[in-house]
Amino acid sequence: MDWQLKLIKTGWNRVSAAPTTKRWVTHGGHQRVAAPHRAQDESVAEGAREARVSGSARLLTLDGSKGEGGGQILRTALSLSLLTGRPFRIVKIRANREKPGLRPQHLKAVEAAALLSDAEVVGGSVGSRDLTFRPAPFRPRDLQIDIGTAGSTALVLQTLHLPLALLAEQPIRLTLTGGTFNTSAPSFPFLATTWRAHLAELGASIALSMPQAGFYPRGAGRLDAWIEPTSLNGLILTDRQPLTRVQGVAGVSNLRPDIARRMMERAEARLADYGVTAEIELKEWPSPGQGAAISLSAFHGSNAPATFVGLGERGKPAEVVADEAVDELLDFLDASDAAVDPHSADQILLPLAMAQGHSEYTVSEVTDHLRTNILTIRAFLDRTITLEEAEGHEPGRVVID
Numbered sequence: 001m002d003w004q005l006k007l008i009k010t011g012w013n014r015v016s017a018a019p020t021t022k023r024w025v026t027h028g029g030h031q032r033v034a035a036p037h038r039a040q041d042e043s044v045a046e047g048a049r050e051a052r053v054s055g056s057a058r059l060l061t062l063d064g065s066k067g068e069g070g071g072q073i074l075r076t077a078l079s080l081s082l083l084t085g086r087p088f089r090i091v092k093i094r095a096n097r098e099k100p101g102l103r104p105q106h107l108k109a110v111e112a113a114a115l116l117s118d119a120e121v122v123g124g125s126v127g128s129r130d131l132t133f134r135p136a137p138f139r140p141r142d143l144q145i146d147i148g149t150a151g152s153t154a155l156v157l158q159t160l161h162l163p164l165a166l167l168a169e170q171p172i173r174l175t176l177t178g179g180t181f182n183t184s185a186p187s188f189p190f191l192a193t194t195w196r197a198h199l200a201e202l203g204a205s206i207a208l209s210m211p212q213a214g215f216y217p218r219g220a221g222r223l224d225a226w227i228e229p230t231s232l233n234g235l236i237l238t239d240r241q242p243l244t245r246v247q248g249v250a251g252v253s254n255l256r257p258d259i260a261r262r263m264m265e266r267a268e269a270r271l272a273d274y275g276v277t278a279e280i281e282l283k284e285w286p287s288p289g290q291g292a293a294i295s296l297s298a299f300h301g302s303n304a305p306a307t308f309v310g311l312g313e314r315g316k317p318a319e320v321v322a323d324e325a326v327d328e329l330l331d332f333l334d335a336s337d338a339a340v341d342p343h344s345a346d347q348i349l350l351p352l353a354m355a356q357g358h359s360e361y362t363v364s365e366v367t368d369h370l371r372t373n374i375l376t377i378r379a380f381l382d383r384t385i386t387l388e389e390a391e392g393h394e395p396g397r398v399v400i401d
Contacts, residue, residue: 067372069096105151218289
């Protein structure tokens with residue numbers, strides 16, 4: 001499997017320190033534009049145009065403790081604020097997490113969005129639980145972002161992708177440094193195999209490369225993305241086609257090659273017991289740190305593949321790493337009526353909400369991330385999004401009108 005793709009509501013919560021106000025100013029010929037250069041959804045595009053021209057859009061307040069209570073509300077809000085020009089304030093940021101408030105990877109997403117849009121930011125610091133973001137018109141351009149930790153490059157990419165793709169007039173290159181394999185975020189194999197395939201179904205072209213892997217705690221991995229100007233189309237993804245193959249990669253960085261082989265052999269044996277033959281490639285990824293991972297992708301005809309990743313950590317046997325990926329894969333295979341895997345369900349929701357017309361898809365599991373993303377998108381966009389919860393072995397269903 002080739003991963004080196006050569007294309008290019010509520011009250012004020014004060015934090016311990018006084019909130020800071022920053023204006024991130026872009027450089028290199030920054031020009032303000034009034035609207036997207038194309039109208040994917042005329043109502044959305046017109047709303048963005050009016051907000052940017054008037055500069056008087058009402059401040060939207062979001063409660064960061066709602067739903068899954070993590071960083072997703074912030075990331076989706078940043079994307080939609082850039083797309084619509086609407087300012088927002090988010091309180092109780094990541095209130096449900098062990099370390100609440102902004103972490104470095106969330107702050108980098110804020111800073112990158114602010115730099116891109118010459119935004120005014122209040123509360124932009126690590127640990128802040130209250131943030132206000134007021135964007136200005138912007139022109140998409142190439143960016144290089146160093147998270148500075150092993151924080152997820154994937155989550156920063158997903159925050160910036162749609163604003164860059166939908167408003168760009170020429171291809172954009174985005175280079176991110178940080179973690180490329182993360183326990184609570186999409187790892188690179190998922191991005192390259194599954195997320196990219198879903199975007200292609202929607203009409204969005206993106207190429208990805210990982211010249212260097214980044215694992216916790218060292219980080220310092222590199223993710224390159226080449227983003228093409230995009231016009232989105234809606235989709236009907238309600239039926240899963242028959243399974244055609246399972247492919248995967250078992251890899252290590254600066255660890256013994258036999259660790260990758262043990263992950264591969266464990267996964268192959270368990271899938272064989274299930275009646276599935278897997279083709280798993282062995283890899284050694286360049287990296288400044290150490291790490292191990294296995295990814296397994298299930299291909300069902302022309303459906304976008306579903307990818308599941310197991311991540312190594314100190315003291316975790318290679319076989320346990322493989323089991324984590326296999327368990328998720330088998331759960332998805334058993335939910336045979338669902339077209340979309342649970343990790344993709346919330347990630348394709350925003351682009352479908354920005355696309356024209358009716359969209360609908362079934363999902364093997366309804367997660368808190370999906371519910372949260374629906375609530376956040378509804379706050380910004382005048383779209384009807386209906387979620388039908390799964391009953392028994394029936395899949396969940398998302399309908400966008």
